[in-house]
Amino acid sequence: xxxxxxxxxxxxxxxxxxxxxxxxxxxxxxxxxxxxxxxxxxxxxxxxxxxxxxxxxxxxxxxxxxxxxxxxxxxxxxxxxxxxxxxxxxxxxxxxxxxxxxxxxxxxxxxxxxxxxxxxxxxxxxxxxxxxxxxxxxxxxxxxxxxxxxxxxxxxxxxxxxxxxxxxxxxxxxxxxxxxxxxxxxxxxxxxxxxxxxxxxxxxxxxxxxxxxxxxxxxxxxxxxxxx
Amino acid sequence: xxxxxxxxxxxxxxxxxxxxxxxxxxxxxxxxxxxxxxxxxxxxxxxxxxxxxxxxxxxxxxxxxxxxxxxxxxxxxxxxxxxxxxxxxxxxxxxxxxxxxxxxxxxxxxxxxxxxxxxxxxxxxxxxxxxxxxxxxxxxxxxxxxxxxxxxxxxxxxxxxxxxxxxxxxxxxxxxxxxxxxxxxxxxxxxxxxxxxxxxxxxxxxxxxxxxxxxxxxxxxxxxxxxx
Numbered sequence: 001x002x003x004x005x006x007x008x009x010x011x012x013x014x015x016x017x018x019x020x021x022x023x024x025x026x027x028x029x030x031x032x033x034x035x036x037x038x039x040x041x042x043x044x045x046x047x048x049x050x051x052x053x054x055x056x057x058x059x060x061x062x063x064x065x066x067x068x069x070x071x072x073x074x075x076x077x078x079x080x081x082x083x084x085x086x087x088x089x090x091x092x093x094x095x096x097x098x099x100x101x102x103x104x105x106x107x108x109x110x111x112x113x114x115x116x117x118x119x120x121x122x123x124x125x126x127x128x129x130x131x132x133x134x135x136x137x138x139x140x141x142x143x144x145x146x147x148x149x150x151x152x153x154x155x156x157x158x159x160x161x162x163x164x165x166x167x168x169x170x171x172x173x174x175x176x177x178x179x180x181x182x183x184x185x186x187x188x189x190x191x192x193x194x195x196x197x198x199x200x201x202x203x204x205x206x207x208x209x210x211x212x213x214x215x216x217x218x219x220x221x222x223x224x225x226x227x228x
Numbered sequence: 229x230x231x232x233x234x235x236x237x238x239x240x241x242x243x244x245x246x247x248x249x250x251x252x253x254x255x256x257x258x259x260x261x262x263x264x265x266x267x268x269x270x271x272x273x274x275x276x277x278x279x280x281x282x283x284x285x286x287x288x289x290x291x292x293x294x295x296x297x298x299x300x301x302x303x304x305x306x307x308x309x310x311x312x313x314x315x316x317x318x319x320x321x322x323x324x325x326x327x328x329x330x331x332x333x334x335x336x337x338x339x340x341x342x343x344x345x346x347x348x349x350x351x352x353x354x355x356x357x358x359x360x361x362x363x364x365x366x367x368x369x370x371x372x373x374x375x376x377x378x379x380x381x382x383x384x385x386x387x388x389x390x391x392x393x394x395x396x397x398x399x400x401x402x403x404x405x406x407x408x409x410x411x412x413x414x415x416x417x418x419x420x421x422x423x424x425x426x427x428x429x430x431x432x433x434x435x436x437x438x439x440x441x442x443x444x445x446x447x448x449x450x451x452x453x454x455x456x
Binding site for chain 1: 278334341343376405420451
């Protein structure tokens with residue numbers, strides 16, 4: 001069975017994000033997948049990149065460099081336990097699903113902290129092993145999120161610009177950089193401003209997509225897809 | 229004298245980011261500006277958006293909605309003390325400078341948490357008061373950051389794409405949304421891979437720019453600037 005890691009960032013289990021997460025667990029489990037959830041708020045996941053992420057002595061205690069220190073710590077097995085656990089989940093996964101409400105054209109800080117702290121050099125990338133030769137190649141990622149703004153606001157020419165513009169840092173800058181192939185995003189526009197019936201349709205559409213997810217081809221994660 | 233708030237996110241005072249921050253404090257103070265620094269790591273600033281941000285009872289305790297709860301709390305003066313303090317600094321400032329190392333095509337999670345938690349509805353925006361009529365209009369913002377990748381990697385057609393692509397969520401999606409006018413970013417490319425002399429030139433260039441900063445015109449914060 002395939003392995004899936006869902007990295008989930010919502011405070012409220014009853015939210016639409018909570019339901020989207022539960023539906024993914026249910027549907028993928030039904031398919032025989034092994035599904036793990038990192039429920040970041042429930043875990044009180046630490047988003048801050050600090051010296052606490054390194055166990056024991058620093059490589060250079062005169063001048064703290066987070067990138068260098070976590071790289072060195074990774075190599076000697078000296079990263080903090082919460083990071084090691086998340087890296088193990090990532091390592092085992094065939095597919096990473098990120099489920100979150102869009103906050104300020106990006107992911108909530110708690111999820112950004114997961115990216116900042118878990119995807120350390122040596123584990124996820126190590127120059128020149130980035131982009132197509134990133135260390136997490138042969139994995140897939142999918143960004144599934146809800147927005148405050150409407151589909152019209154996020155249309156090309158809309159006041160907030162094409163929604164694809166804001167996917168660039170997350171899909172290309174993070175996932176593609178680590179070698180991960182990216183499936184098309186799953187976006188629920190403005191669920192707070194639609195009827196209960198429409199929200200149910202959003203849940204059904206997600207369940208439906210998941211049924212044939214493994215047949216999907218990744219997007220072409222290059223500027224053309226985002227800015228054409 | 230004009231008022232400036234520097235929101236600063238680096239763990240190490242001896243870093244280039246630390247020096248860029250100190251130079252800004254020094255140069256702007258010399259000009260007679262009143263400069264305040266929010267040193268996020270030193271403050272152990274909380275990046276997670278949780279129920280703790282609301283003092284007292286919730287508007288809807290059945291289903292927690294962070295956006296609604298902070299909006300309601302703002303209106304009745306019930307936001308947590310750390311948010312009120314940051315909002316006061318923002319309110320008083322004519323210019324916001326964000327100083328940080330680029331983490332994953334964006335700001336470090338600790339700074340993203342500042343955006344997520346401080347710029348609440350009612351304070352920074354309140355539909356339809358967004359973009360050009362955002363509640364923080366008449367303020368300026370400037371993103372000043374260092375990168376790991378080189379200028380060539382961040383050129384149009386470079387492997388990481390035009391650096392302007394990744395500025396869209398931060399400059400347009402956050403600052404412009406709140407009505408803040410955006411000055412051209414200040415970018416130090418790959419300081420870790422250049423000579424000590426080049427790094428000193430980077431500091432001098434920043435000090436030099438600050439001397440005439442108040443004469444600068446904001447950028448045209450529309451898709452053309454980012455994706456043309």
